[in-house]
Amino acid sequence: MRDRYVILAALVLFFVLVTAPVWYARAAGEKAGGPDVKLPTQEKACVMPVDYMRTSHMDLLISWRERVVRENIRTWTAPDGTVYTVSLSGTCLKCHTNKAEFCDRCHDYAGVTPYCWDCHVDPAAIARSRP
Amino acid sequence: MSISRRGFLGAAGLSALALASKSTLDALGFEAAPQEPTSAAAGTRWAMVVDPRKCLDQGDCTKCIEACDYAHNVPHITNPAHEVKWIWKEPFEDAFPFLEVDYAPEAFREQPVMVLCNHCDNAPCVRVCPTQATWKRDDGIVMMDWHRCIGCRYCMAACPYGSRSFNWGDPRPAMASLNPDYPTRTKGVVEKCTFCEERLAVGQRPACVDACPARALVFGNLDDPEGEVRSLLRARFAVRRKAELGTGPAVYYLV
Numbered sequence: 350m351r352d353r354y355v356i357l358a359a360l361v362l363f364f365v366l367v368t369a370p371v372w373y374a375r376a377a378g379e380k381a382g383g384p385d386v387k388l389p390t391q392e393k394a395c396v397m398p399v400d401y402m403r404t405s406h407m408d409l410l411i412s413w414r415e416r417v418v419r420e421n422i423r424t425w426t427a428p429d430g431t432v433y434t435v436s437l438s439g440t441c442l443k444c445h446t447n448k449a450e451f452c453d454r455c456h457d458y459a460g461v462t463p464y465c466w467d468c469h470v471d472p473a474a475i476a477r478s479r480p
Numbered sequence: 481m482s483i484s485r486r487g488f489l490g491a492a493g494l495s496a497l498a499l500a501s502k503s504t505l506d507a508l509g510f511e512a513a514p515q516e517p518t519s520a521a522a523g524t525r526w527a528m529v530v531d532p533r534k535c536l537d538q539g540d541c542t543k544c545i546e547a548c549d550y551a552h553n554v555p556h557i558t559n560p561a562h563e564v565k566w567i568w569k570e571p572f573e574d575a576f577p578f579l580e581v582d583y584a585p586e587a588f589r590e591q592p593v594m595v596l597c598n599h600c601d602n603a604p605c606v607r608v609c610p611t612q613a614t615w616k617r618d619d620g621i622v623m624m625d626w627h628r629c630i631g632c633r634y635c636m637a638a639c640p641y642g643s644r645s646f647n648w649g650d651p652r653p654a655m656a657s658l659n660p661d662y663p664t665r666t667k668g669v670v671e672k673c674t675f676c677e678e679r680l681a682v683g684q685r686p687a688c689v690d691a692c693p694a695r696a697l698v699f700g701n702l703d704d705p706e707g708e709v710r711s712l713l714r715a716r717f718a719v720r721r722k723a724e725l726g727t728g729p730a731v732y733y734l735v
Contacts (some may be wrong), residue, residue: 418625421617423681438660466649467666468626470553475658 384458387450394446396427407463410437437469446473525620526675527702527730528689529712532572532593534696544594547691550675553664555647555654562646566673567596567688576733593733594697596688597622597643597673598721601728605635605644607705620702620730621675631668640722641729645670675699688731702730 365372395402397409413435416422426437433440445451448471456462486555499647535541548554548567557566576593585642599622606616613628614635650667661676665671676686684690689699700709708731712718718732 386691414627418623418627421681438663464666468663470658470660470663471490475660 382454386455387447389444389446392444396425396431396433396440410441410465413437437465440471442472448473501592523701523703525616525702525730526599526680527620527700527709527732528596528675528686529698529700529718529732529734530594531694531696531698531734532591533734534694535692536591537596538694538696541693541695542569543691544688544697547672547687550657550659551679551687552662553651553659554653554671555651555664556656557651557654562648564647564651564671566671567591567594570595575718578722578724595596595643595721596731597675598641598727598729598731599675600730602726604638604640608634608638610634613699617677621677622672623677624670624672624674626663626665626669629669630706631670633662633670635670640725640727644670646670 402409413425414437416425417435423435425433427433442448452463508731545567549556552566554566557563571589572591572593573589575595599620601620603614603616603622605614606622609615610632611628611630613625615623615625615628617623631646633646636642636646647665647667647669652658652664655664675690676684679686685699686697688696698708698712700707702709704710712734713732717735719735720729723729
């Protein structure tokens with residue numbers, strides 16, 4: 350019974366050390382949350398409701414790809430009736446001009462690396478690299 | 481009627497052999513008759529007519545090649561083993577090896593001819609592709625789906641024209657300027673001419689046809705009897721590359 354205080358003190362120290370990152374982040378004023386993506390400023394809405402886009406944009410892109418390459422249909426009508434030209438670089442990146450701070454930032458956060466850009470061109474990147 | 485055990489086994493063996501040989505022959509490609517271009521699907525069959533003489537008159541002109549290479553981000557690789565080509569110049573002799581013109585002057589035999597994918601009716605590349613990354617569209621175009629290509633190169637082995645190229649490395653460093661409107665390809669995929677299906681889809685003619693200053697390349701619908709392609713073929717004699725193989729090429733060369 351004599352070492353009760355030692356044990357309690359060690360427990361408190363242990364608790365403080367284990368939760369230290371949380372206190373540190375609190376103290377530094379950071380807040381947890383998703384990636385800080387840069388949304389388009391000119392446009393109001395995406396091609397589909399934002400909840401759908403957040404979870405299923407890859408499915409939409411795959412269906413777009415099948416549409417163009419295999420069915421040779423180059424337009425797509427959104428549920429709200431707007432007709433879009435089907436193009437990854439030409440349509441998605443026309444609104445989301447900043448691929449690095451939109452697509453890439455969220456993908457880095459989520460730990461995914463779509464291989465699309467091995468072939469598809471980010472128009473902003475070549476504009477920058479052009480002398 | 482009674483049948484002996486021996487007779488039954490003999491007949492069964494012979495029929496099995498007959499069945500097996502039929503499928504073996506089919507597998508080897510010995511079909512009853514090679515398909516000739518008769519496809520009348522949906523009334524459109526894209527085809528090209530090349531006038532080699534008009535082309536030769538232009539000397540060292542490479543405008544069609546440049547237009548195509550820019551439109552599709554085709555890399556310029558100097559190592560001939562790794563070259564990527566959609567439309568290019570091939571010495572006459574190599575383009576038409578079966579047209580044996582023994583006494584043709586040396587100069588003529590080595591003249592270049594524009595060659596590209598023939599968009600065959602009975603395309604061997606389509607038959608061998610294990611992933612259907614290449615297939616025949618209803619309008620005759622032998623299309624490529626680069627997303628599905630696994631780089632096995634069976635199609636390259638099957639193509640008798642050498643119309644397909646493999647990307648042995650990342651092609652991007654070998655491009656002088658990048659066209660943002662068309663994706664590049666990547667290491668490990670095969671590529672070839674698509675008759676500019678992305679331009680046809682928006683009502684334009686293929687880039688090479690538009691770029692030719694001599695109108696030596698004519699593009700049109702082979703199924704339209706009044707079309708430019710058919711009237712040219714009516715007016716002049718034309719040959720196709722290695723048509724005797726039964727591939728049914730859709731690129732015609734005026735003589």
